[in-house]
Structure formats: C-alpha cells, structure tokens
Amino acid sequence: xxxxxxxxxxxxxxxxxxxxxxxxxxxxxxxxxxxxxxxxxxxxxxxxxxxxxxxxxxxxxxxxxxxxxxxxxxxxxxxxxxxxxxxxxxxxxxxxxxxxxxxxxxxxxxxxxxxxxxxxxxxxxxxxx
Numbered sequence: 001x002x003x004x005x006x007x008x009x010x011x012x013x014x015x016x017x018x019x020x021x022x023x024x025x026x027x028x029x030x031x032x033x034x035x036x037x038x039x040x041x042x043x044x045x046x047x048x049x050x051x052x053x054x055x056x057x058x059x060x061x062x063x064x065x066x067x068x069x070x071x072x073x074x075x076x077x078x079x080x081x082x083x084x085x086x087x088x089x090x091x092x093x094x095x096x097x098x099x100x101x102x103x104x105x106x107x108x109x110x111x112x113x114x115x116x117x118x119x120x121x122x123x124x125x126x127x128x129x
Contacts, residue, residue, distance in 0.1 A: 001056060005040050005071035014040040021061035028052065031059055041074060072112050080107040
C-alpha cells in the first residue's frame with residue numbers, strides 16, 4: 001500500500017494508492033466510518049492508520065491517479081532521513097551487494113521539491129525529495 005498527498009484543483013487531500021487508482025481521504029472516511037484527520041501528517045503520526053488498517057483491503061480504489069497532482073510526501077518535515085539499499089533485491093538489481101546495515105542519508109528540509117520520476121536506460125528510480 002502507498003499513501004500519497006494529492007492536489008485536485010485547489011484542494012489538497014491524501015489517499016491510498018493501488019496501481020493507478022486512488023481511494024481518497026473522503027472515500028476512506030465514508031467507507032470506514034472513521035473520521036481520519038484532514039492532513040496526512042496527522043494521519044501518519046497520530047495513530048490513525050491503526051484505526052483503519054483492517055479495512056484497507058475493502059476500500060474501493062476508483063479514482064485515477066492521473067486526475068491528481070502528486071505532492072511531496074510530507075509537508076514541511078523537520079529533516080529528511082533516507083535509507084539506501086535497505087532491500088536486498090534493490091541492491092541486486094543495481095548490480096551491487098547490499099551492505100549488512102542500510103546506508104543512512106540525511107538531507108536538509110530545503111531539498112524537498114515534490115515528486116519527480118526519472119527513467120534512464122540503466123537505472124529506473126523515483127525521486128521523492
């Protein structure tokens with residue numbers, strides 16, 4: 001399951017993404033009856049996921065992700081901490097051996113620019129800063 005911040009017109013929301021479809025916050029509230037918060041930061045860090053985790057599979061994912069502009073995952077983070085090669089499969093895809101411990105990369109909050117997708121002949125990755 002992926003969670004995304006989304007913009008439609010002038011309205012910011014968030015939702016769960018499955019494939020190229022989205023179940024938005026309003027759909028989640030309607031389907032689960034749980035009044036989850038208006039912003040994704042409160043949803044993620046105040047325990048709301050635990051309130052609905054058993055109901056996620058039953059949600060209808062009906063809206064196309066292409067209807068929305070993807071926003072940076074977390075608005076105004078204090079800091080950005082990334083893990084590199086924390087998945088053995090990913091390291092192997094890159095022709096590298098995964099380290100025993102993940103590599104930690106710290107970025108300043110000013111590095112946050114939104115979601116951009118890059119595709120190159122050798123590498124395929126999604127930048128989320």
